[in-house]
Amino acid sequence: MIAIEQLRYVRLGTRDLPAAVDFAQRILGLQLIDRTEDTARFRSDFRDHTLVYVNGDPAEQAVAFEVRTPEVLERAVTALKQAGYRVTRGDADGAAARRVKTYASFTDNSGNTIELVVRPLNSGWRYFPARDAGVTGLEAVALRNRADGADEALWTTLFNGRVSDWVGDAAYIRFDRAHHRLALHPSQRAGVFAVEYAVESVNQLMQSHYFLQAAQVRVVHGPGRRPTSNQMFLTFAGPDGVLYSYVAEGDAIDETSHRPRQFPFRPLSFCAWGSESELPEFAAGADR
């Protein structure tokens, strides 16, 4: 069992880096900390960065999780190989570019690239964004996955993930006291479905709701409240088909007493306030 310490960053390829940078700064409200010709890094909290846009194919995406030591990474590589996953060890250049001590990457059953990183850089300088969206940090990542449950099994047996709740076959997986850090949505294809940033409170979430409307950003779901995590959410479209969410509140999980609950695959299981989405992942078209 490999222990995941925390979610670290999401790396996304884009064909239009200036537009992605503009979105991340002006709309999403992250802090641009490093910009080269083909890379832009963004800070959202105590982590050096939680979002990276890279010039390239939008299908080139990766989600990084931290493991504690090189020994744990070594065990993870071995375990993944034994289970038949294709694992690539990171080299020194790759580690420097990721601002981590060492790392390895593998592809899950659906085709999503996952990076396991050791000693990723934190920042002593606090996050100071251009737009006051009230972001407090990277909260979770939602991935599109195959519907066969293979990736749920990967995260809950090879790694220390626990299922907090299911909506249909979509699984919310936690690694700490937060309801989930990883959401797996059965889908026709692989890829990063949504990157979720926590904001201070309902006020910042709703302020962003009106801000995004004024900025003509397409809101695809919400504002709403998830009956699963009890988080308020607002989900909107970012560049290259990747969604972003602001989330607020939500219930922490008590490991001793929590039992995962099964919710029906219906819009009301994704939003208790009744907001509907056109996305099939959120049960578009199903009965309320």
Place this chain on the structure above:
Amino acid sequence: MIELKDVSYVRLGTRDLEGATHFATDYLGLEISERVKGAVYFKSDQKEHTLCYFEGDPKDQAAAFEIDRREDLDAAAAQLEALGHAVRFGTPEEADARKVRAFIAFKDPSGNPIELVWRPAFSGRRYHGTRDAGITGFSHIGLCTTDAARDETFWTTVCNARVSDRIGDAPLLRIDEVHHSIAMFPSKTPGIQHINHQVESGDDVMRSFRFLSERQVPMVFGPGRHPTSSAKFLYFEGPDGMVFEYSSGVRSIADELLYRERQLPFEPKGFCEWGAKPEIAEFRK
């Protein structure tokens, strides 16, 4: 000094009593407490009724406040008449129709019909809404004012209201610990501007936003949050153009001595700290 103790009810005339009843129950979520010929009474809290729709002119409206003692009615009548307001004592039949023991009717300086009532009926049966809107009770009214400064003087010197905050020249007035029971809206004509019901939580405000939007109820403001009272709100339009509000989390002013009213700008930011833009005539300059 006329000591207003509580808001009691609102009476609204309508040409379509069935339509108004449908809205009040199926959309707003009130409970019918009684149907009589030409009128329907609605319940929203422990009172016997807090809203009455009756067959008549939609311009025929009244807002009622409770006073403590029977003799307060006579004293209020004398004081109002001395100030030049025409005061009418209700007949026993009219008092029955309002479910009160006695009342007087007059118009405030803008011309809004106000009733002062003695011993309004409470009910032993608790409110159970037609739909689960989470309503906890009728809470305040918005009143149009043709001269905000003049009307503020009337409500705060002739009556016992205190200014909790001002948006432009329009005061929000309290008569007890609730941030406001009367919200004044500058307007060219008198009338009840909106009717507020409190709901249990912000979740109820948002659920109703979805519920009512799906049913094509015109949203006129929100969902939002008032910087003045800190309440989360939603304004929408009901029959005869009347605006109804749900809100949750209105602040309570416990310390009369320490509290100081604040001045907010008469612009969208003064009405909503989330950035909602009002579609209400009185909110526009």
